[in-house]
Amino acid sequence: xxxxxxxxxxxxxxxxxxxxxxxxxxxxxxxxxxxxxxxxxxxxxxxxxxxxxxxxxxxxxxxxxxxxxxxxxxxxxxxxxxxxxxxxxxxxxxxxxxxxxxxxxxxxxxxxxxxxxxxxxxxxxxxxxxxxxxxxxxxxxxxxxxxxxxxxxxxxxxxxxxxxxxxxxxxxxxxxxxxxxxxxxxxxxxxxxxxxxxxxxxxxxxxxxxxxxxxxxxxxxxxxxxxxxxxxxxxxxxxxxxxxxxxxxxxxxxxxxxxxxxxxxxxxxxxxxxxxxxxxxxxxxxxxxxxxxxxxxxx
Ligand code: NAD
Numbered sequence: 001x002x003x004x005x006x007x008x009x010x011x012x013x014x015x016x017x018x019x020x021x022x023x024x025x026x027x028x029x030x031x032x033x034x035x036x037x038x039x040x041x042x043x044x045x046x047x048x049x050x051x052x053x054x055x056x057x058x059x060x061x062x063x064x065x066x067x068x069x070x071x072x073x074x075x076x077x078x079x080x081x082x083x084x085x086x087x088x089x090x091x092x093x094x095x096x097x098x099x100x101x102x103x104x105x106x107x108x109x110x111x112x113x114x115x116x117x118x119x120x121x122x123x124x125x126x127x128x129x130x131x132x133x134x135x136x137x138x139x140x141x142x143x144x145x146x147x148x149x150x151x152x153x154x155x156x157x158x159x160x161x162x163x164x165x166x167x168x169x170x171x172x173x174x175x176x177x178x179x180x181x182x183x184x185x186x187x188x189x190x191x192x193x194x195x196x197x198x199x200x201x202x203x204x205x206x207x208x209x210x211x212x213x214x215x216x217x218x219x220x221x222x223x224x225x226x227x228x229x230x231x232x233x234x235x236x237x238x239x240x241x242x243x244x245x246x247x248x249x250x251x252x253x254x255x256x257x258x259x260x261x262x263x264x265x266x267x268x269x270x271x272x273x274x275x276x277x278x279x280x281x282x283x284x285x286x287x288x289x290x291x292x293x294x295x296x297x298x299x
Contacts, residue, residue, distance in 0.1 A: 004231070004261040007152050007268045013276035016151075017062060020283050024063040027290065035290035036065035036093040037121070037282075042080060042106065043073035048099045054279055055097065062283050065092055073103050080106060084114045094293050095121035095286035117141075118293060121285035123178065132181050139292055141285050146179035148277030149211055149232045150186070156230045156266050157209070161188035167204050168192045169220070169254070170213035175234055179211050200224075212254035222259030231260050231267040234274050 027033045037059045041052045052068060059066035069083055080102075087096045096119045102108050112120075117127035123143035131140035157164065166188040170176035176192060183190045193203055201224040204210055212220050213234035225231060235254030240247050253270030260267050268274055288298050 004264040005156075005266040006261075007156065007230075007232075007266050007273060009148075009152065009268060009273040009276045012152065012155065013148075013280040016277075016280045017058065017283065020280070020287055021062045023287060027287075027296075028063070031294065031296065033290060033294055033296075034063070034065045034092075035095070035286050036067070036090075037095045037097065037286045038067045038069065038087045038090075038093045039097045039099060040069045040071065040080070040083060040087075041099040042071045042075055043103050045101070048101075052099050055282060058279050058283055059286070062287075064283070064286060067093070075103075075106075077106055077110065080111055081114050084111065088114075088116045088119060093119065094290040095119055095282075097122055097282065119289060121282055121289055123147075123285070124173070129173075129178070132178055135185055137185070139298060141289070142182065143174055143178045144281035144285065145175050145213075145234060145274060145278045146182055146211075147284075148281045149179060149234065149274055150182045151281075152232055152268060152274070152277065153183075153209055153211075153230060154186075159186060161186040161209070164188045164208040165206050166190045166209040166211070167207035168211045168213065169200070169204065170194060170211075170215075170234070172213065175213035179213065183209070183211075210255075214254045216254055217252050218254070218256040220255040220260065222256065222261075222263045225260055225263040227263050228265045229263070231255055231264045232274065233257070233268050233270050236270065236275065 039052050039055055056066050056068050087093050096115045098111055112124040117125045120128050120141050123141040128141045132142055166183040168176050168180050171192050171194040180190050180192045204224040205226055209230050211232045215235055217237040217239050233253035233255040237252050238249055239252050241250045251271050
């Protein structure tokens with residue numbers, strides 16, 4: 001019986017964060033430049049508030065100028081767009097992140113497309129999506145979660161994935177589709193699966209690399225996994241578990257970690273896998289945005 005290597009997202013994220021902090025200090029020293037990140041949150045969704053707090057804290061720890069704009073739940077589309085416009089024109093801000101989901105009465109697409117592509121550190125603008133899918137990533141912003149997954153895959157298998165079969169489970173614009181583009185760009189042979197895929201376990205069994213981004217607790221079990229595969233778990237699911245007769249809430253991923261680890265070569269845990277990498281990739285994108293806006297080159 002094998003036991004998969006645990007891909008530790010916390011350790012990787014801490015190393016990357018330390019590198020970003022060093023580079024930020026050098027930017028200040030050599031160019032009097034401080035990367036600025038603005039986070040916009042509309043409403044009081046508790047999960048979103050936690051995410052936004054973490055992003056602000058990490059930005060400050062990296063030495064960034066960090067601002068948070070909290071708008072009332074009933075804010076109009078015009079109010080949100082006016083704020084984005086103001087941030088688009090603020091030279092101290094290099095990255096703008098609008099925390100999703102927005103309240104239902106707001107047009108999410110119009111808001112995300114209002115952020116100028118050069119400050120779109122989430123990589124949701126059509127210009128950045130187009131650059132990624134066409135392989136023109138030198139000045140593009142790649143969505144943070146798949147970018148973080150890619151670093152974890154590269155750490156296991158190297159940057160050139162020629163000859164590897166990759167199966168992405170999930171086809172969202174935020175994770176599944178950009179993940180597939182990144183894997184393809186790294187020369188993997190990529191299959192994108194989703195809720196309408198026939199024989200999902202059979203397709204996943206062909207994969208040397210599995211990225212699960214579904215949002216269903218423990219859907220991927222060990223008997224879906226090809227021996228020696230690298231398995232990346234993007235899913236974040238809250239489930240109830242019974243501890244000493246008491247019901248407790250616990251976070252779990254899309255992979256059944258214990259059974260997958262008996263077959264895979266390496267796998268990411270939840271929590272402590274993709275999540276910490278996502279936040280630090282936002283910082284990497286913001287640093288990159290500051291450099292590009294100041295004519296210093298991407299890195
Ligand atoms: P989404 O709901 O937009 O997309 C889910 C995808 O899964 C869809 O394409 C759907 O077709 C597919 N799917 C649903 N049921 C399926 C099934 N039974 N079999 C196969 N495919 C199925 O979700 P998303 O935004 O891509 O997020 C996916 C998960 O990743 C969620 O749990 C989310 O919370 C998590 N997430 C985590 C991070 C992070 O930083 N760790 C970031 C983004 C999303």
